[in-house]
Amino acid sequence: MAQLLPATQPVRFLTETGTPVADRPAYPEPDQDLLLSAYRKMVVGRRFDTQATALTKQGRLAVYPSSHGQEACQVGAVLALDSGDWLFPTYRESVALVSRGIDPVEVLSLLRGDAHCGYDPGEHHVAPQCTPLATQTLHAAGLAYAERRKGSGRIALAFIGDGATSEGDFHEALNFAAVFRAPVVFLVQNNHYAISVPLSRQSAAPSLAHKGIGYGVPAEQVDGNDPMAVLAVLSAAAAHARAGNGPFLVEAHTYRIDAHTNADDASRYRSTAEVDQWRQRDPIARLEAYLRGRGALTDTVVAEVAAEAEEYAAALRTRMNADPPLTPTDLFDHVYAEPTPQLREQRAGLLEELVEAR
Amino acid sequence: MAPITMAQALNTALRDALHDDDRVVVFGEDVGALGGVFRVTDGLTDKFGDERCFDTPLAEAGIVGFAVGMAMGGFRPVVEMQFDAFAYPAFEQIVSHVAKLRNRTRGRLSLPLVIRIPYAGGIGGVEHHCDSSEAYYAHTPGLKVVTPATVADAYSLLREAIEDPDPVVFLEPKKLYWSKSDVDTPLRTEPFGRAVVRRAGRDATVVAYGPAVPVALAAAEAAAGEGWDLEVVDLRTIVPFDDETVTASVRRTGRCVVIQEAPGFAGVGAEVAARVQERCFHSLHAPVLRVSGFDVPYPPPMLEHHHLPGVDRVLDALDRLQRDDEPDPRFLALGGAA
Numbered sequence A: 001m002a003q004l005l006p007a008t009q010p011v012r013f014l015t016e017t018g019t020p021v022a023d024r025p026a027y028p029e030p031d032q033d034l035l036l037s038a039y040r041k042m043v044v045g046r047r048f049d050t051q052a053t054a055l056t057k058q059g060r061l062a063v064y065p066s067s068h069g070q071e072a073c074q075v076g077a078v079l080a081l082d083s084g085d086w087l088f089p090t091y092r093e094s095v096a097l098v099s100r101g102i103d104p105v106e107v108l109s110l111l112r113g114d115a116h117c118g119y120d121p122g123e124h125h126v127a128p129q130c131t132p133l134a135t136q137t138l139h140a141a142g143l144a145y146a147e148r149r150k151g152s153g154r155i156a157l158a159f160i161g162d163g164a165t166s167e168g169d170f171h172e173a174l175n176f177a178a179v180f181r182a183p184v185v186f187l188v189q190n191n192h193y194a195i196s197v198p199l200s201r202q203s204a205a206p207s208l209a210h211k212g213i214g215y216g217v218p219a220e221q222v223d224g225n226d227p228m229a230v231l232a233v234l235s236a237a238a239a240h241a242r243a244g245n246g247p248f249l250v251e252a253h254t255y256r257i258d259a260h261t262n263a264d265d266a267s268r269y270r271s272t273a274e275v276d277q278w279r280q281r282d283p284i285a286r287l288e289a290y291l292r293g294r295g296a297l298t299d300t301v302v303a304e305v306a307a308e309a310e311e312y313a314a315a316l317r318t319r320m321n322a323d324p325p326l327t328p329t330d331l332f333d334h335v336y337a338e339p340t341p342q343l344r345e346q347r348a349g350l351l352e353e354l355v356e357a358r
Numbered sequence B: 001m002a003p004i005t006m007a008q009a010l011n012t013a014l015r016d017a018l019h020d021d022d023r024v025v026v027f028g029e030d031v032g033a034l035g036g037v038f039r040v041t042d043g044l045t046d047k048f049g050d051e052r053c054f055d056t057p058l059a060e061a062g063i064v065g066f067a068v069g070m071a072m073g074g075f076r077p078v079v080e081m082q083f084d085a086f087a088y089p090a091f092e093q094i095v096s097h098v099a100k101l102r103n104r105t106r107g108r109l110s111l112p113l114v115i116r117i118p119y120a121g122g123i124g125g126v127e128h129h130c131d132s133s134e135a136y137y138a139h140t141p142g143l144k145v146v147t148p149a150t151v152a153d154a155y156s157l158l159r160e161a162i163e164d165p166d167p168v169v170f171l172e173p174k175k176l177y178w179s180k181s182d183v184d185t186p187l188r189t190e191p192f193g194r195a196v197v198r199r200a201g202r203d204a205t206v207v208a209y210g211p212a213v214p215v216a217l218a219a220a221e222a223a224a225g226e227g228w229d230l231e232v233v234d235l236r237t238i239v240p241f242d243d244e245t246v247t248a249s250v251r252r253t254g255r256c257v258v259i260q261e262a263p264g265f266a267g268v269g270a271e272v273a274a275r276v277q278e279r280c281f282h283s284l285h286a287p288v289l290r291v292s293g294f295d296v297p298y299p300p301p302m303l304e305h306h307h308l309p310g311v312d313r314v315l316d317a318l319d320r321l322q323r324d325d326e327p328d329p330r331f332l333a334l335g336g337a338a
Ligand SMILES: Cc1ncc(C[n+]2csc(CCOP(=O)(O)OP(=O)(O)O)c2C)c(N)n1
Pocket: A092, A131, A132, A133, A160, A161, A162, A163, A164, A165, A191, A193, A194, A195, A260
């Protein structure tokens, strides 16, 4: 039985400047290839994120919630899991989704507004991005339990924000997952704000990881801006779940550098000094410094990755500048497997309207 | 053939479904050893084991949300909400996820899951045990809303609900759990989306569903004594709604009364009345009337008989159907009609 009470300090491998910490954590160090892969995905992910925000300014996206600053969590979660494992993302997780390999245009469908979910969840093992807070954590628990029952060896990971840990569904999910020993990892990205509301107004617990013990769920805190630590802790959490030990809760301390979404004005509730402090803890710079220090990352590779990110963004820009194909009858075709007579009637009515409007 | 109760028919339906399909799992509060507070899951854990029929933590959003995940994982969950009013904690899961997952994913994911809810009153239940909550679900696109009124339908509709590729809110009229009928299972009645004429008649159509169907039939018997030949239509599935059967009946009879236990305002009866007048206007000899519960929170047990629409209120409504062009005196004071 793993220790239920989380350690008081977040697990950390790297200091803010990317040098190894003096006190090495007990976790096995992620290997260099994995770190390089994380670096690449983080750089591409951030470029994607910046591009998406730019697309809101051009009116190509209705809204975009940035995860700038949270890349270690977004990418770490994807790399710590197998591609067959299920992810249950929120609106914040676009970077995780493109890191999983989903077409970025399909990821952005929700925010562009041409569909509620642009990708095929079954193909990628990624649930639709979830907006009603914490509700997806229960789905992750149920699906993980289903996988355990089938003996598939698959696990699930549920993303959730600090604010959403106050929602009842999160607590029910921890409880159900523990009682049914569902192989699910709950990853709380504590970015310190729920839109404008600071963490202190969400919880008086010593940490959000402490919420595990009441449900018998082991937990750990991790420096969410230390990609090495995130990978190490999430890999261990995934192994714990996969081995049949039930759920695991990880709280990653991180920060969203941008506003809640492009439509939010963060200056109303936090200072630039605070943001600047967190910029110093940038996860990409940290990993880059570490890998360079080890001689694992050269100027050439850094330039290569940067060029790859630019290409990725340019291709996305071009594709997003085209209007998406829209099929108005889509409104009716997926409400039920078989449309009801009423839906058929309404569908025919809309088609008639469209013919008349021509 | 010995008569069985509706509760037994439901139990048999679950039993047969568990037997026929390994993907079916039944879970909820007290559904295991106890067999459910209404004994609908009686003996299922014994027969099929704790993996197939099991108790969960006491949390309704949890039960439904967990079922969503299990359905995504290939199972066919049938969950029990202990009582109508105790399904409300799960409302967000039902409305935001259960109802929408197929649509949100444009058909790539489907949720074959059944949410069984004992509902409505008439059993002397204390507060929070007697709500008629069908309108909430019927108003939510993506859900099928089913409510049996006969023992045979209870079996057949539940089997169909479990086999359906889409989520079904299965509303079980509590006061009919102990109603009995000679029924030989397995059997199949009319499919979803088909209302059934329970009693043929010429003078007026009484539309009802769930717990109101026996009231409608009793009213028809009583009305027969007064020379009224009533047709009783049992909706069976509120969603999908059978316009065809209802419309055909009212076009024949020219008069229509809708009965529901739920408060009338913005209820299913209002929807039925609107649809009937849209489709049957030129056949109608009188306004479509509703007989419903009052627009009040469900009353304490000693007062519930005042609230529940009974035979007398249906007969009163019939009286008002006989007038020709005179306005209904109840509404004269309104809108300066007098
Ligand atoms: C049930 C529910 N209530 C309110 C909202 C509106 N809302 C969207 S995001 C958000 C803040 C969530 O904060 P947090 O969980 O910390 O996640 P973050 O946005 O910081 O990633 C709120 C209140 C919602 N989406 N769902």
